[in-house]
Amino acid sequence: MDLLLRNVRPLxxxxxxxxxxxxxxxxxxxGLDPGSMPVIDGAGALLLPGLIESHTHLDKTLWGLPxxxxxxxxxxxxxxxxxxxxxADSGHDAGAQALKLAREFLAQGTTRLxxxxxxxxxxGLKHLHGVLATRxxxxxxxxxxxVAFPQSGLLARPGTAELLDEALRLGADVLGGLDPQxxxxxxxxxxxxxxxxxxxxxxxxxxxxxxxxEEGARTLDLLLDRTQALGFAGRVxxxxxxxxxxxxxxxxxxxLERMARLQVAIITTGTASRPVPPLKECVQAGVLVAAxxxxxxxxxxxxxxxxxxxxxxxxxxxxxxxxxDEIALAFDAVTSAAACACGFSDYGLAVGCRADxxxxxxxxxxxxxxxxxxxxxxxxLAKVVAQNPATIExxxxxx
Amino acid sequence: MDLLLRNVRPLxxxxxxxxxxxxxxxxxxxGLDPGSMPVIDGAGALLLPGLIESHTHLDKTLWGLPxxxxxxxxxxxxxxxxxxxxxADSGHDAGAQALKLAREFLAQGTTRLxxxxxxxxxxGLKHLHGVLATRxxxxxxxxxxxVAFPQSGLLARPGTAELLDEALRLGADVLGGLDPQxxxxxxxxxxxxxxxxxxxxxxxxxxxxxxxxEEGARTLDLLLDRTQALGFAGRVxxxxxxxxxxxxxxxxxxxLERMARLQVAIITTGTASRPVPPLKECVQAGVLVAAxxxxxxxxxxxxxxxxxxxxxxxxxxxxxxxxxDEIALAFDAVTSAAACACGFSDYGLAVGCRADxxxxxxxxxxxxxxxxxxxxxxxxLAKVVAQNPATIExxxxxx
Numbered sequence: 010m011d012l013l014l015r016n017v018r019p020l021x022x023x024x025x026x027x028x029x030x031x032x033x034x035x036x037x038x039x040g041l042d043p044g045s046m047p048v049i050d051g052a053g054a055l056l057l058p059g060l061i062e063s064h065t066h067l068d069k070t071l072w073g074l075p076x077x078x079x080x081x082x083x084x085x086x087x088x089x090x091x092x093x094x095x096x097a098d099s100g101h102d103a104g105a106q107a108l109k110l111a112r113e114f115l116a117q118g119t120t121r122l123x124x125x126x127x128x129x130x131x132x133g134l135k136h137l138h139g140v141l142a143t144r145x146x147x148x149x150x151x152x153x154x155x156v157a158f159p160q161s162g163l164l165a166r167p168g169t170a171e172l173l174d175e176a177l178r179l180g181a182d183v184l185g186g187l188d189p190q191x192x193x194x195x196x197x198x199x200x201x202x203x204x205x206x207x208x209x210x211x212x213x214x215x216x217x218x219x220x221x222x223e224e225g226a227r228t229l230d231l232l233l234d235r236t237q238a239l240g241f242a243g244r245v246x247x248x249x250x251x252x253x254x255x256x257x258x259x260x261x262x263x264x265l266e267r268m269a270r271l272q273v274a275i276i277t278t279g280t281a282s283r284p285v286p287p288l289k290e291c292v293q294a295g296v297l298v299a300a301x302x303x304x305x306x307x308x309x310x311x312x313x314x315x316x317x318x319x320x321x322x323x324x325x326x327x328x329x330x331x332x333x334d335e336i337a338l339a340f341d342a343v344t345s346a347a348a349c350a351c352g353f354s355d356y357g358l359a360v361g362c363r364a365d366x367x368x369x370x371x372x373x374x375x376x377x378x379x380x381x382x383x384x385x386x387x388x389x390l391a392k393v394v395a396q397n398p399a400t401i402e403x404x405x406x407x408x
Numbered sequence: 409m410d411l412l413l414r415n416v417r418p419l420x421x422x423x424x425x426x427x428x429x430x431x432x433x434x435x436x437x438x439g440l441d442p443g444s445m446p447v448i449d450g451a452g453a454l455l456l457p458g459l460i461e462s463h464t465h466l467d468k469t470l471w472g473l474p475x476x477x478x479x480x481x482x483x484x485x486x487x488x489x490x491x492x493x494x495x496a497d498s499g500h501d502a503g504a505q506a507l508k509l510a511r512e513f514l515a516q517g518t519t520r521l522x523x524x525x526x527x528x529x530x531x532g533l534k535h536l537h538g539v540l541a542t543r544x545x546x547x548x549x550x551x552x553x554x555v556a557f558p559q560s561g562l563l564a565r566p567g568t569a570e571l572l573d574e575a576l577r578l579g580a581d582v583l584g585g586l587d588p589q590x591x592x593x594x595x596x597x598x599x600x601x602x603x604x605x606x607x608x609x610x611x612x613x614x615x616x617x618x619x620x621x622e623e624g625a626r627t628l629d630l631l632l633d634r635t636q637a638l639g640f641a642g643r644v645x646x647x648x649x650x651x652x653x654x655x656x657x658x659x660x661x662x663x664l665e666r667m668a669r670l671q672v673a674i675i676t677t678g679t680a681s682r683p684v685p686p687l688k689e690c691v692q693a694g695v696l697v698a699a700x701x702x703x704x705x706x707x708x709x710x711x712x713x714x715x716x717x718x719x720x721x722x723x724x725x726x727x728x729x730x731x732x733d734e735i736a737l738a739f740d741a742v743t744s745a746a747a748c749a750c751g752f753s754d755y756g757l758a759v760g761c762r763a764d765x766x767x768x769x770x771x772x773x774x775x776x777x778x779x780x781x782x783x784x785x786x787x788x789l790a791k792v793v794a795q796n797p798a799t800i801e802x803x804x805x806x807x
Contacts, residue, residue, distance in 0.1 A: 075771065076770075076771035076772060078772075078774075080732070080733075081730065081731065279680075281722070281726040282726055306778070311735070311774060311775075312724070312725060312778055322711070323680070323725070325711070326680040326681065326722070328681060329681035329682075331480065331709050331710060331711075332478045332479055333477050333478055333479070333710075334479075336710070371475075372475035373477075375475065375477075375478070375710060376710075379710045379711055
């Protein structure tokens with residue numbers, strides 16, 4: 010759909026009109042002539058690129074269902090077992106739940122999203138089929154990447170490798186992994202298998218690394234060794250990467266230097282309750298940092314909201330980012346840096362980029378992150394997917 | 409104002425009607441007869457007691473003003489100096505700003521609030537007069553406690569003690585303090601002076617303690633010594649108390665044991681970027697933990713929202729509270745525990761309590777904290793102070 014968006018301030022800059030033509034930003038200039046295009050009046054609001062969720066688990070969410078009373082034990086193993094039990098009991102419909110939450114993300118301005126999808130020898134590919142259906146249903150409205158994610162481990166559960174292989178054949182975009190040492194018990198062998206599957210399919214890797222301290226750092230070293238040796242530079246992301254939060258400065262600097270050189274990205278949630286990769290230090294070392302919510306309202310955690318401005322705010326709080334120029338780093342983690350980390354193309358507010366953007370009432374980026382204002386307008390894949398009439402000052406008219 | 413609130417679920421329990429008479433909760437039972445009282449239909453929503461903000465700085469806020477571009481340096485001293493400079497330049501109106509933010513707190517269900525008010529030899533009692541006027545203006549709508557707070561230090565700035573003395577004489581409810589070692593340079597002497605002023609006026613103490621690790625623990629010991637020796641048990645609160653987050657377990661246990669015995673409360677913001685008192689451990693040791701936002705949208709920090717459910721959520725994230733029974737602890741910190749810590753009386757949802765309550769659409773307390781739903785109805789001092797028609801299913805009618 011072609012349209013002219015009048016009087017908006019891209020990233021807080023001077024007011025311009027934005028012409029959308031053929032699915033892209035065709036022109037970005039004050040005083041554009043709409044010709045016969047429909048016009049939306051932006052009333053001087055702040056224009057942001059479509060927001061990006063880099064790490065969530067759509068298939069797990071209980072969004073929109075009655076409140077799930079959480080009585081789960083404290084260990085990772087408790088949570089994995091509890092979820093498996095819950096699913097067996099509840100007949101959880103991963104595809105329908107994924108669709109609900111994805112639509113909510115879209116309404117809040119997230120136009121591209123990477124979701125991990127549980128694959129294990131118990132559930133098989135059931136979740137994958139559900140989320141593939143969700144992706145298909147939303148094909149014209151948002152871009153969804155699927156990560157084939159071995160939630161119960163890879164070596165730990167024989168038969169999982171074959172399922173991951175099949176998942177990539179069926180259309181998963183990225184190969185996932187989980188704690189090669191802590192869960193699989195043999196980081197080198199686990200990573201060898203992971204890279205072999207990714208190599209076979211020519212797919213990038215996004216691995217959950219919860220392992221802390223030196224245990225995690227050793228796994229990260231092994232991961233970087235393989236990234237380098239097997240030519241995976243620029244195609245590996247490490248989710249959480251908690252170990253970077255609690256190794257000593259010199260060790261972290263050494264790991265970050267390798268990550269920067271091999272273009273290995275960090276995807277963080279900015280977890281408030283444990284050490285996390287320090288955002289400024291990582292960015293200053295040249296490492297891409299993207300952000301995600303992780304699970305939202307599921308059997309693991311009750312928290313989370315499908316709002317990437319709120320996630321940026323939490324990242325800001327976690328990293329004590331108070332200056333406007335620091336808050337911009339948190340914003341990057343849900344926009345530009347996320348696009349690079351996940352490999353989303355044609356991203357941004359420049360001429361030629363895909364027409365994905367969000368309009369909010371705020372002075373600038375820092376205020377948008379801190380205040381998380383209602384989304385006035387969301388355009389995704391050049392389509393108006395959400396419009397909040399209550400907050401729109403202007404009007405939609407054909408010229 | 410007398411009224412009957414029909415069909416609400418106190419704290420998630422069975423549905424009842426609530427009769428408000430003579431400013432108090434007169435009855436709490438299903439099927440009450442309204443007689444000639446006005447009736448509000450609660451439509452089965454969740455009834456919460458009025459929320460409590462235990463630590464904020466109303467006088468500092470820039471709420472409702474154009475975005476303040478923060479370019480401040482990283483140290484505490486930078487922030488104090490920056491704020492002083494900003495105020496001199498901007499003609500900041502502490503009273504008017506306090507009023508704006510207090511009203512927003514009230515609209516979000518906060519019916520009682522403790523605010524620290526800057527007092528130093530530069531600003532004198534200007535902020536105090538402003539916030540006293542705000543308190544008077546809102547006298548019939550919410551309860552505000554003022555803490556006379558020496559933001560630039562006590563010993564560090566001769567003349568401050570006299571100003572604090574005068575502030576308490578003029579109506580400040582609580583004596584504040586700030587880092588007796590780190591700022592004043594002599595914890596024992598600073599605390600002696602603080603307790604002398606509090607004793608003279610018979611007022612409780614609420615001291616900011618940012619000092620970390622063993623430095624803070626030593627100050628805390630000195631504070632507890634004086635609390636015990638001077639008969640201040642039950643009348644001292646320590647705000648932030650960061651040291652409890654980074655001393656070893658045994659040292660913390662020893663401090664907590666003394667705090668519990670002397671009924672010294674902790675008031676925390678659940679700061680995500682540094683060690684904080686671990687909520688569950690403190691509560692299990694028998695120490696009261698209340699929560700506050702600290703400053704909101706000011707020259708120190710851009711963050712914060714006058715919503716105590718959001719503050720409880722942040723406390724939950726910081727302390728990794730996932731189970732419903734754990735999230736209840738975060739909720740306590742903005743309700744019952746806060747009332748005890750600050751000495752707000754007649755608090756709660758029982759018969760005889762002051763009629764302060766909030767209605768939200770949620771299944772239970774955990775969902776209210778996590779989802780932070782819009783406030784349907786806020787009753788404070790038996791007065792309907794906020795009502796959101798868009799979310800009210802029922803209607804307000806005279807019987």
